[in-house]
Amino acid sequence: MKKLILGNEGVARGAYEAGIKVAAAYPGTPSTEITEFIAKYDEVYAEWSPNEKVAMEVAIGASMAGARAMVTMKHVGLNVAADPLFTVSYTGVNGGLVVLVADDPGMHSSQNEQDSRCYARAAHVPMLEPADSQEAKDYMKLAFNLSEKYDTPVFVRMTTRVSHAQSIVEIGEREEIELKPYEKNIQKNVMMPGMAIKRHIVVENRMNQLAEDANSLEINRIEWNDTKIGIITSGIAYQYVKEALPNASVLKLGMVHPLPMKLIKEFADKVETLYIVEELEAVIEEQVKANGISAIGKEIFSVQGELSVKKILSAIANKEIQTKNPEALPGRPPVLCPGCPHRGIYYVMKKLKLNATGDIGCYTLGALEPLAGIDTCVCMGASVGMVHGIEKARGRDFSKNWVGVIGDSTFIHSGITGLIDIVYNKGMSTVVILDNSTTGMTGHQDNPATGKTIKGEAAPVLNLVELAKAIGIKNVRVVDPFDLKEVEAVLKEETNKDEPSVIIASRPCALLIKEKKAPYKITDACVLCGACLRLGCPAIEKQDGKVVINDALCNGCGLCPKVCRVNAIVKDGE
Amino acid sequence: METKNILIVGVGGQGTLLTSRIIGDVAVKKGYDVKMSEVHGMAQRGGSVVTHVRYGDKVYSPLVEEGTCDILLAFEKLEALRWIHYLKEDGIAIVNNQEINPMPVITGAAQYPEDIIERIKVTCKKTYIVDALNIAKELGNIKVLNTVLLGILSKHLGLEKTDWEEAIERTVPPKTIELNKKAFSTGYELEIK
Numbered sequence: 001m002k003k004l005i006l007g008n009e010g011v012a013r014g015a016y017e018a019g020i021k022v023a024a025a026y027p028g029t030p031s032t033e034i035t036e037f038i039a040k041y042d043e044v045y046a047e048w049s050p051n052e053k054v055a056m057e058v059a060i061g062a063s064m065a066g067a068r069a070m071v072t073m074k075h076v077g078l079n080v081a082a083d084p085l086f087t088v089s090y091t092g093v094n095g096g097l098v099v100l101v102a103d104d105p106g107m108h109s110s111q112n113e114q115d116s117r118c119y120a121r122a123a124h125v126p127m128l129e130p131a132d133s134q135e136a137k138d139y140m141k142l143a144f145n146l147s148e149k150y151d152t153p154v155f156v157r158m159t160t161r162v163s164h165a166q167s168i169v170e171i172g173e174r175e176e177i178e179l180k181p182y183e184k185n186i187q188k189n190v191m192m193p194g195m196a197i198k199r200h201i202v203v204e205n206r207m208n209q210l211a212e213d214a215n216s217l218e219i220n221r222i223e224w225n226d227t228k229i230g231i232i233t234s235g236i237a238y239q240y241v242k243e244a245l246p247n248a249s250v251l252k253l254g255m256v257h258p259l260p261m262k263l264i265k266e267f268a269d270k271v272e273t274l275y276i277v278e279e280l281e282a283v284i285e286e287q288v289k290a291n292g293i294s295a296i297g298k299e300i301f302s303v304q305g306e307l308s309v310k311k312i313l314s315a316i317a318n319k320e321i322q323t324k325n326p327e328a329l330p331g332r333p334p335v336l337c338p339g340c341p342h343r344g345i346y347y348v349m350k351k352l353k354l355n356a357t358g359d360i361g362c363y364t365l366g367a368l369e370p371l372a373g374i375d376t377c378v379c380m381g382a383s384v385g386m387v388h389g390i391e392k393a394r395g396r397d398f399s400k401n402w403v404g405v406i407g408d409s410t411f412i413h414s415g416i417t418g419l420i421d422i423v424y425n426k427g428m429s430t431v432v433i434l435d436n437s438t439t440g441m442t443g444h445q446d447n448p449a450t451g452k453t454i455k456g457e458a459a460p461v462l463n464l465v466e467l468a469k470a471i472g473i474k475n476v477r478v479v480d481p482f483d484l485k486e487v488e489a490v491l492k493e494e495t496n497k498d499e500p501s502v503i504i505a506s507r508p509c510a511l512l513i514k515e516k517k518a519p520y521k522i523t524d525a526c527v528l529c530g531a532c533l534r535l536g537c538p539a540i541e542k543q544d545g546k547v548v549i550n551d552a553l554c555n556g557c558g559l560c561p562k563v564c565r566v567n568a569i570v571k572d573g574e
Numbered sequence: 575m576e577t578k579n580i581l582i583v584g585v586g587g588q589g590t591l592l593t594s595r596i597i598g599d600v601a602v603k604k605g606y607d608v609k610m611s612e613v614h615g616m617a618q619r620g621g622s623v624v625t626h627v628r629y630g631d632k633v634y635s636p637l638v639e640e641g642t643c644d645i646l647l648a649f650e651k652l653e654a655l656r657w658i659h660y661l662k663e664d665g666i667a668i669v670n671n672q673e674i675n676p677m678p679v680i681t682g683a684a685q686y687p688e689d690i691i692e693r694i695k696v697t698c699k700k701t702y703i704v705d706a707l708n709i710a711k712e713l714g715n716i717k718v719l720n721t722v723l724l725g726i727l728s729k730h731l732g733l734e735k736t737d738w739e740e741a742i743e744r745t746v747p748p749k750t751i752e753l754n755k756k757a758f759s760t761g762y763e764l765e766i767k
């Protein structure tokens with residue numbers, strides 16, 4: 001059966017057909033849908049783990065126990081999971097182990113555009129890179145086979161344009177794979193220096209063998225054509241190359257680490273000019289050149305952002321496509337939804353002129369005007385450690401004006417350890433946990449504090465209040481972020497204490513509430529003070545000198561009437 | 575067949591994805607190779623979103639390149655203008671005459687351009703303006719805005735009406751099939767200049 005599916009569904013389908021038993025992940029664009037699709041298969045155990053490191057360890061355990069297992073994350077998640085990664089490379093696997101990592105060239109939804117291929121090289125783990133949904137499915141199956149054959153974890157690398165593109169896939173059947181027997185083997189699985197030294201030798205031999213075998217691997221294929229131009233490429237860049245230069249000869253690499261150097265030499269020898277077309281870092285290019293092969297790559301391409309047909313035509317064929325210039329227009333950055341619970345906290349923080357170390361989630365969107373609620377965003381969990389660092393650098397008088405702001409999922413992911421640090425090292429910071437009962441930014445996944453698993457089953461609810469207390473925070477306050485008076489009072493009190501505090505702002509994400517509430521409207525009583533406009537609700541706008549509420553956007557949350565001093569905002573129909 | 579290039583643009587949350595998925599479904603059924611590129615993630619929170627749809631005998635890239643787009647379907651006026659340069663010389667623009675102010679306009683840092691339709695028409699000779707939001711409101715649910723627009727678009731793709739109706743049946747949630755088919759028909763039968 002042929003089906004039009006997302007690259008991410010292709011990955012999930014491939015894992016399923018390969019007989020996978022355990023899938024662990026932490027959500028992150030563009031990888032999130034993979035695990036959501038896998039969770040639909042009854043034969044597979046799937047979970048959202050609290051973070052990528054834990055997810056990786058769950059998958060490693062499952063593999064050692066003899067099952068085919070995978071772990072899924074976005075590129076920056078691999079930083080979090082890097083510690084187990086580098087050592088599971090030494091232990092190798094029992095059941096096949098696939099590490100799926102999705103990169104985001106162009107940073108559509110990310111804070112950086114790091115290239116995961118660098119991890120493959122650094123950790124000595126082979127990496128496959130599909131170019132469409134069918135390959136995503138096929139490469140997953142191959143990855144499990146390679147993993148077991150070479151006793152190694154195997155990376156499959158996706159990028160946004162493969163993950164979130166739909167293309168046609170031939171759906172197959174699931175192959176049930178028997179669990180491999182578990183045998184205790186401390187020489188292989190306990191990485192103390194004595195054992196690790198020996199395993200490192202195994203790793204080097206394995207990678208040498210793989211590099212040799214890569215030369216005849218089917219997914220590394222040459223498409224001979226005119227030999228004036230030869231192009232080495234992989235992943236989505238292959239699609240752009242085929243579109244831009246249909247007559248060029250192409251060496252398409254399905255495995256991007258280790259590289260098939262003999263095949264590359266053979267290809268290079270037969271073409272007049274060799275180009276390397278790869279997004280982000282010069283990973284292939286540097287290795288090719290180090291092998292004494294002359295090629296053109298980053299001389300004509302950038303290490304930044306995504307490639308395109310247009311860029312390739314311009315760089316290689318010197319063909320400038322004349323197009324009209326884009327119009328100069330106001331931008332449309334993403335915003336907090338109408339009715340978003342985060343809006344209340346930021347409104348008060350702005351009123352109190354507080355500074356904030358921020359974190360990653362929907363609430364990062366509150367960095368922009370008019371709320372402008374946070375000063376920083378580095379990585380998940382950073383808000384907690386950073387607010388403590390600020391205090392240690394400049395003293396309590398300075399830090400009284402600061403809070404750390406972090407979402408529920410992010411706090412569980414990596415804010416907890418920061419909080420322990422604050423208590424342990426006698427910090428006095430205030431940390432605000434924005435508990436909207438979901439992992440919002442990535443599309444509403446459950447997490448340990450929501451009471452549900454990825455399969456929709458009931459789960460114990462992580463109690464954030466008790467957790468904070470157990471860590472040693474004496475001042476734990478719970479507020480409704482839409483109770484602006486209460487939020488203001490609590491923020492003032494807690495930031496002025498010479499003790500650490502946690503404020504939990506609890507109200508569900510607006511998109512979790514299914515019943516539709518009547519929208520609000522603005523009456524003639526409006527004195528144009530602009531207070532409601534400072535909420536940054538996309539439904540409140542100025543039109544022909546009047547402030548109006550767009551009834552197609554308003555979700556009836558009732559926050560704006562609370563900031564109107566003349567009671568000009570009323571429910572429609574009242 | 576030469577590859578058809580369609581761009582569907584709008585504001586995150588407007589339901590552009592359903593439209594592209596129905597087009598994709600029809601194209602697959604008709605035996606074409608199909609590629610579509612969607613936006614998931616951050617921009618879905620009210621940002622500028624675009625879906626690329628391409629179908630033909632053999633399609634490599636999932637992205638429509640600038641200057642090659644056959645049809646631009648815009649759910650919002652400002653977004654229509656933002657993507658208009660993607661149209662090829664004789665391309666078609668179908669524009670929902672709806673205004674959604676982006677945050678820089680709400681904060682007063684920028685102005686919502688007043689002459690959008692004129693500027694679109696300077697670039698695109700075949701522009702169709704439609705008030706799909708009100709049509710959807712009259713049908714009883716603003717969410718079917720997307721199937722109304724699909725109805726209009728479908729006429730420019732030269733496939734049978736029944737092909738589309740079947741695709742709607744396969745794609746939308748079962749409870750909303752009738753409403754969506756009605757919305758599609760309303761768009762399909764609309765006479766627009």
Ligand SMILES: Cc1ncc(C[n+]2csc(CCOP(=O)(O)OP(=O)(O)O)c2C)c(N)n1
Pocket residue numbers: 026027028029052074076077078080360361362363380406407408409410411434436438439440441442
């Ligand atoms: C290490 C890492 N993993 C995953 C992500 C992707 N990501 C960005 S925000 C976010 C979730 C935020 O959820 P939460 O903290 O509950 O805030 P909300 O979006 O619900 O406001 C995730 C998973 C990331 N940026 N970095």
Ligand code: SF4
Pocket residue numbers: 335336337338339340341342362363436440441509510511619
């Ligand atoms: S998805 Fe939820 S948490 Fe995210 S911006 Fe919208 S309302 Fe706020």
Ligand code: SF4
Pocket residue numbers: 338339519520535537538539540549553554555556557558559560561
């Ligand atoms: S009630 Fe006010 S703040 Fe809430 S969504 Fe409607 S316009 Fe926005």
